[in-house]
Amino acid sequence: MNLRRVAAMGRKELIQIRRDPRSLAIVVLLPLIQIVLLGYGARLDADHIPTCVYDQESSQDSQALLKRFQASRYFDVRKVVHDYRILVAAVDAGRCKLGLVIPWDFSRRVADAGHTAVQAVVDGTDNNSAQLAVGYAQAVVGAYASDVQLEWFAVHRLPRQAAAPLVVDYRTWFNEELESKNFIIPGTVALVMVLMGALLSSLTIAREWERGTMEGLIATPVTAAEIMIGKLLPYMLIGVFDALLCTMLAVGWFAVPFRGAIGTLLVVTIMFLTVILGIGYMISVATKSQVGASQYALLVTLMPTTMLSGFAFPVDQMPVPIQAVTYLVYSRYYVSALKKIYLAGSGVLDLWPQILALAIYASVIGLFATRAFRKSLQ
Amino acid sequence: MFGRIWCMVVKEFIQLRRDRYVRVRLIVPPLVQMLVFGYAATFEVKHLPIAVLDLDHSQASRDLLSRFTFTGRFRIAAVLSNERELKALIGHSTIPMALTIEPGFAALVRKGRTAHLQAIVDGTNSNTALIAVGYINQIAAQFSQDYARARIERLAPPVAAQVPQISLQQRPWYNPGMSSPWFFVPGLIGTITMMLVVNLTAFGIVREREIGTLEQVLVTPIRPVELMLGKTIPFFLVGLADVALITSVGTLWFRVPFRGNPLVLLLGTVLFLLCTLSVGLLISTLCSTQQQAFASGFFFLNPAFILSGFSFPISSMPRAMQLLTYLGPLRYFLVIVRGTFLKGVGLRVLWPQMLALAGLTAILLTVSVLRFRKSLD
Numbered sequence: 001m002n003l004r005r006v007a008a009m010g011r012k013e014l015i016q017i018r019r020d021p022r023s024l025a026i027v028v029l030l031p032l033i034q035i036v037l038l039g040y041g042a043r044l045d046a047d048h049i050p051t052c053v054y055d056q057e058s059s060q061d062s063q064a065l066l067k068r069f070q071a072s073r074y075f076d077v078r079k080v081v082h083d084y085r086i087l088v089a090a091v092d093a094g095r096c097k098l099g100l101v102i103p104w105d106f107s108r109r110v111a112d113a114g115h116t117a118v119q120a121v122v123d124g125t126d127n128n129s130a131q132l133a134v135g136y137a138q139a140v141v142g143a144y145a146s147d148v149q150l151e152w153f154a155v156h157r158l159p160r161q162a163a164a165p166l167v168v169d170y171r172t173w174f175n176e177e178l179e180s181k182n183f184i185i186p187g188t189v190a191l192v193m194v195l196m197g198a199l200l201s202s203l204t205i206a207r208e209w210e211r212g213t214m215e216g217l218i219a220t221p222v223t224a225a226e227i228m229i230g231k232l233l234p235y236m237l238i239g240v241f242d243a244l245l246c247t248m249l250a251v252g253w254f255a256v257p258f259r260g261a262i263g264t265l266l267v268v269t270i271m272f273l274t275v276i277l278g279i280g281y282m283i284s285v286a287t288k289s290q291v292g293a294s295q296y297a298l299l300v301t302l303m304p305t306t307m308l309s310g311f312a313f314p315v316d317q318m319p320v321p322i323q324a325v326t327y328l329v330y331s332r333y334y335v336s337a338l339k340k341i342y343l344a345g346s347g348v349l350d351l352w353p354q355i356l357a358l359a360i361y362a363s364v365i366g367l368f369a370t371r372a373f374r375k376s377l378q
Numbered sequence: 379m380f381g382r383i384w385c386m387v388v389k390e391f392i393q394l395r396r397d398r399y400v401r402v403r404l405i406v407p408p409l410v411q412m413l414v415f416g417y418a419a420t421f422e423v424k425h426l427p428i429a430v431l432d433l434d435h436s437q438a439s440r441d442l443l444s445r446f447t448f449t450g451r452f453r454i455a456a457v458l459s460n461e462r463e464l465k466a467l468i469g470h471s472t473i474p475m476a477l478t479i480e481p482g483f484a485a486l487v488r489k490g491r492t493a494h495l496q497a498i499v500d501g502t503n504s505n506t507a508l509i510a511v512g513y514i515n516q517i518a519a520q521f522s523q524d525y526a527r528a529r530i531e532r533l534a535p536p537v538a539a540q541v542p543q544i545s546l547q548q549r550p551w552y553n554p555g556m557s558s559p560w561f562f563v564p565g566l567i568g569t570i571t572m573m574l575v576v577n578l579t580a581f582g583i584v585r586e587r588e589i590g591t592l593e594q595v596l597v598t599p600i601r602p603v604e605l606m607l608g609k610t611i612p613f614f615l616v617g618l619a620d621v622a623l624i625t626s627v628g629t630l631w632f633r634v635p636f637r638g639n640p641l642v643l644l645l646g647t648v649l650f651l652l653c654t655l656s657v658g659l660l661i662s663t664l665c666s667t668q669q670q671a672f673a674s675g676f677f678f679l680n681p682a683f684i685l686s687g688f689s690f691p692i693s694s695m696p697r698a699m700q701l702l703t704y705l706g707p708l709r710y711f712l713v714i715v716r717g718t719f720l721k722g723v724g725l726r727v728l729w730p731q732m733l734a735l736a737g738l739t740a741i742l743l744t745v746s747v748l749r750f751r752k753s754l755d
Contacts, residue, residue: 125553129691145543166521343502
């Protein structure tokens, strides 16, 4: 291994990146676009749920309950209808996600019969938003119910405390406000690394073949290992630069907390990049065509990273056989490390399982990658 | 004229069959996406592992904890014995939630005082945490009501039956089990066909230009319109076949109901395919190499996918982002697909989406056809 030759190789690659506007776009624009798109577009919270109300009774009690829905930031009461069919039509057309029906004997039943139910028609198509909506609605109705009970207890001269035997105290850690942006954005760093790393490294060898410069390269004294390291080193630097850029945007623009150390982020990022760049490089060696290589590279890296890494869909809720598959998905370790570094402030010691897994992947892929390319024209 | 178009179509199909990357692209991503979105993509919360620290060891505390496992939403994955274990657990394991019951819990409940249940939640996955909090609230409310009632029965038996209780009765329409595959699988019809059709169309034409065979085709008696039709009809058919395939796997394998009129879906599909074909055609006129076509395709598909409402609800996005979503064809098509599959609604409800899709298609088609003819000169 001759360091001078590696450096020369790296310089050549950097010049080529600079000369190719598309590569430059991938280096700078892609991370920006991706993080803005996902930062704003990939939100799972349900605020201002469009709500339609059919108050059959329209009494003081039912209005008091409705006021609570209007006051909640989770609901946006858009329509007050006087016909069940209009409520059905609004939910059918998707104009309202929640339809509240307060029965015509609401206050009378509260007063004497004891039990009464408010009906919540939810558009279950998007099951996630529906579940959140039901949860918030339960909370509003629950709070109303316990106030009504308190009043009733006071009237009947019963001890107040008996009305609320159990209170849940929540202490939320790491993502205290339970905002989905804090959950999604750290993972987008992994997506950017994958896109940038796989797309660019998959071109390295294929480009030499397509442009006919491979023969010239083979004629030089540079060895196969030096070619690989020289070619991938610039992308490693770019990757680290992009990771820092994304982190700056996440913290500065999207106000995601970053509680860990930059050093920890760099350690896992470099390991992850080794895996991604190694895969891209091997694909480039195998396919010898730029288009084919970039397509395969995206297929092999992007799909598992978006779906099986825990980026948005929690791994522990997947069926067991698919959970087993996720252990093979290298991005899983990086994504979970990113979330822990950002939100929990975990350090290298806390992250040893993720780091160990990434290290194993990096060395295995690295080993295969060095053997993938041989200096011959066949 | 039809003879010439037919020859072109046959030629395209032969090329499709011969191209290795195309073969991979036709088969692997749709299959993997079906499997992954059918099985792995879930926002449901079931059997969520929780840790419990019961310092009271009473009948009441055990009753409360057993209610958690009884719902099937939670599963007790760790039984702790002190506070230290709990601190070491949350954030350092896969257990995202811990419940603590302080000593004296049962005594408080018995005396009619307010007892506390402490829930420590790892908020990293805000979505799972929010849904879980919703379930915990329900369980706690039910427990409260049961014990309050028992208390009143002891204090003032005659009025016990009159304690006012108000509950929320949930009626999830269209997807009563609130299952994730029912949400994702129909949507796949849109995402998979969009990816395939845009890429195939753009590549098919750029490839001919790049390897120089477009020139050969142009010296034949074929006219530009015939060339364009011959180029796009095969991809239109591939798209239709894809829709049929995903629809059958979705309904037969994943048991997603189809409640609407297939003709409405067909109409929407035709409009959507025309729209995606125009996008592919447009990209092909902007690029001279396959590499460029690939990059342009990606720069269109990536935002089109994220901003479509396929997995992230549009209503949760900031206003400016919501306005951007109106530009993507997938947004409208997803409403049509989910409307026909799950809601069983027809044109009376879906006409705005159809109209928007038709308008978008008309604009894109005109621009791309004009540009395509020009790019041949």
